[in-house]
Amino acid sequence: MYVKASTRKTRDGQTIRYLQLAHNEWDPAAKASKTRVLYSFGREDQLDVAGIRRLVDALSRLLAPADALAAAAPAGLSFVESRSLGGAWLLDGLWRRLRIDTVLRPLVGSSRREVDVERVLFALVANRALAPSSKLAAADWVCQDVYLPDLPHVTDDTCYRAMDQLIEVEPALTRGVYDQIADLLNLEVDLLFFDTTSTYFELDEADEPLWRDQQGRVVAEDDPAAVKQAGFRTHGKSKDSRDDLPQVVVGMAVTRTGIPVRVWCWPGNTSDSALIRQVKTDMREWSLARVVWVADRGFASAENRRFLQQGGGHYILGEKLRAGTSEADAALARQGRYATVAENLQVKEVNIDTDDRFVICYNPEAADRDAAVRQRLIAQLTDLIDDTDRLPATKRAELRGVISTKPGLNRFLRVTPKGLLRLDQAKVKAEQRLDGKYLLRCSDPTLSAEDIALGYKQLLEVERGWRDMKTTLDLRPVFHRREDRIRAHILLCWLALLLIRVAETETGRTWTAIRTEIDRLHLGVFTGPAGTFAQRTELSQPQKALLTKLKIAEPPRIFDATPATA
Template identity: 85%
Template sequence: MTRLPVDNFIELPRYRSAHSRCTVWRVYVKASTRKTRDGQTIRYLQLAHNEWDSVAKVSRTKVLYSFGREDQLDVSGVRRLVDALSRLLDPADALAAAAPAGLSFVESRPLGGAWLLDGLWRQLGIDKIVTGLAGVRRRDVDVERVLFALVANRALKPSSKLAAAEWVCHDVHLPGLPFVTDDACYRAMDDLISVEPKLTRAVYDQIADLLNLEVDLLFFDTTSTYFELDEADEPLWRDEHGEVVDDGAPTAVKQAGFRTYGKSKDGRDDLPQVVVGMAVTRTGIPVRVWCWPGNTNDSALIRQVKTEMRDWNLARVVWVADRGFASEANRRFLQQAGGHYILGEKLRAGTTEADAALARQGRYATVTDNLQVKEVNIGADDRFVICFNPEAADRDAAVRARLVAQLTDKIDGSDKLSVTKRAELRGVISTKPGLNRYLRVTPGGLLRVDAAAVKAEQRLDGKYLLRCSDPKLSAEDIALGYKQLLEVERGWRDMKTTLDLRPVYHRREDRIRAHILLCWLGLLLIRVAETTTGRTWNKIRAEAERLHVGVFTGPAGTFCQRTELSQPHKTILARLKITEPPRIIDATPATA
């Protein structure tokens, strides 16, 4: 019996029990020989390991698998076995185990995620758009590759620009960019923001043609993102769109810092912020992003958005927005040039339209299990649709019952308190909006549960009111169209979590704007990946990042080889119509 060279050893973990530590198997290929009657020597190959016999106090060979005669070896079967064993290892260990004799395994980096994003980047033509824009050409660095690297970083491993440069240099195999500095990242961001209007328009034109985007409904919403600062930025003169202008310029309308205090949608009114807006198609594709100083009022922003997208070759568009944009001025503006809108209407505002709509009788028509609609005619120019969600109604009733119970418990026995103590209790309850909504103070200063307020809220359980200017849409289409506004909310959620819009590590206004633009490009790529494959980005990324590239060195030089493509890898790349990466990524001969 003989053993093959030590290079053929493979270490696999073997668990003794559910509660014990694992023992390492040192597996090797054993060769045994026998001679036939005619004197021919035949070799047999077996997969074996040595196992300690605690009774005899000796190490014994145990055969795990027999390959049969060496001259009749099933090579394809061996390959399948190697592939199966490789799946038990992480990509780096799998590459190291498969290293050819005489070569040293140096490192392993993820390839799949960057390869996939680069394929989408090129497929959407963003590489040519960026390269073709004047102002983004530098002799010392490939700006297009650096910008792609920053976008890929947002989608794969969000970090600061300094950390992103380290990531490119040491932690990922990025097609066409083996090395970058943080200074090159900042310069590329400066170039990006200088061509923002041309870039966003060119990208929209390209994806609208390639993806056949449906823009009959265009959803718009805003959010805010805060900064961990002690003080806001210095106020500067700005125009009505929030852009900085010279002092005394005719377009100057107000002074404001970019990072400044405002009404925070993250509940952080104590910190400076900026306001970010986004327009999204019905399939969730973000077509453009904007940002304004943190104290900008939402109400008028949709007018600016419609104006700036007027020349984007949009056909008949119905703008969809929530009740924060439903002012009369906005409604008139959105109807210009034949446009229409679907807007949320405040039910608790006590407006004439809302009260009249709720007072109308009629049956609801069931659209889905959790959506019923009823169109009401109140004699106004617009159409009004009341939407009812039975599941939401049950939740609203349960929440209200809990709040009323808490309020009852707090004010129980308060009649016996002194006037001062009762006023103190009243002040405490006033800081809790949920409880304060149902509190009533009698003329004598006594605290009571407001039965009228409870009854009024019961009428609103699970309901929301929509206003629409389009006479051709059915009530069901209006309700379903508004419900798709959730696509924007999903976009904000992914911007703030998957792409890490926050924290922002920049101080300068132009670089904050560039950072938001990079997040938008990242969101665009992952939305295209999701809508094409039918999978979430988290699952796509997790699968893609298992594809690695390993670096091997030897006397002849250095070469890079990828790991084997799994079936999920092949499926994802096929659905996205992206070519598979070559097995040998790069080969560099040794210098004499």
């Protein structure tokens, strides 16, 4: 397919050129190639240049970015390579807009003048958000696959040295980043949500024990606070159901809008119950205004509650309904009507003789799911124990042992004094009372029951953060064995999550959709007798809209022009 030019002369002798889009086809009858005109553009001097440009842009969108650049290459130039530009440009724009670069640069400096540590750390953060990989693969990604402003080349050794500097400045970095984003994004920190997760390692053996302080930090053996504790990667209760492998515990504090403000990590055998006290102590140094801490049932111990109220603080904590505590039993026994606060949420505040307030939340949809699951479990259990009265006692004991390994079924099993297996009807009725319900404990006397319930419901933002950490950002596998570098890796994941959550909040789109759209923007490199230059693909309207919403300038059309040397 090509553009065919034909000429004609007018009566006054003027030569007029006409342009046509033509295609050569083989004529089997004539056994020759014939020209077929597909479209006539008309007179060359009256050509609709704007219309042709729109046509070329429309056709280019059907091609891969590299192919579109190659197709539009000027005559006499060779298309050398294409690199992804859009994702890195967007993230770098957010990085600079949030002033993370101005916080980080004076902290890390540069041990070698030719290496900009701030740019290397940004590259590692961008890699987590765009193409998560090991640091060795990330260095190759920077050098071969992506265009990063002011960082044409990096090595894996440079990446490791930058990570070592990052973990050294963690306290100042996290405080500085918070100060910047709190002002720029007008963060609401009246509620802070905290939760933990774990990530495991494919290891045969856990790390050797080390001397640590109460916060789990490594200290010298002669330090007054030193206690011999487990290594960093060690066995514990895994939230990924991999108790067989060593792990580390990771904690995160998130605002009500889903912005992660800080991240922590501890040895893998650290229990949840004491962690929130360390978190509050660390956050106290930030001189935050009055804060209500929101956490799930794992943090609701009496010691934690007392600690969270120090300094005028308050809490909203989940309370275990099935624990059989006096507070839970008293709350369920109280009568009263539920008030609907959302389409799938009803609340009822109950008065108990304690200083805390208790709110029972009821979700009708969750109640239906709980009932359906219970009916399925009861049917399975009934099938297992039917006609077991005729079995010998040893066989019934064996079956009892098998059922004890299945918590869902074992919950509804009752064994009579004679060893007979029965369905526990009392347990079934007790569970029916709990369908779709959960109990909240709050120390703040000024919050309404609706605010307490909706505030706790926003704890899902932390869970969404963990989900993105483990999937979109590939928190694991962690390609590090040293404790400081594992901590640095988690810090990089936090910074990446911060950037993508800001992008999602301000555009109203998921990061997956944003990344897919903006990554179509590429930078092509062309070379010819006059030299080499780099040019980006045309910005689409969706790409322009994303950059506008995020207050990021459009990348220039031409990035680099290097004349050929004689």
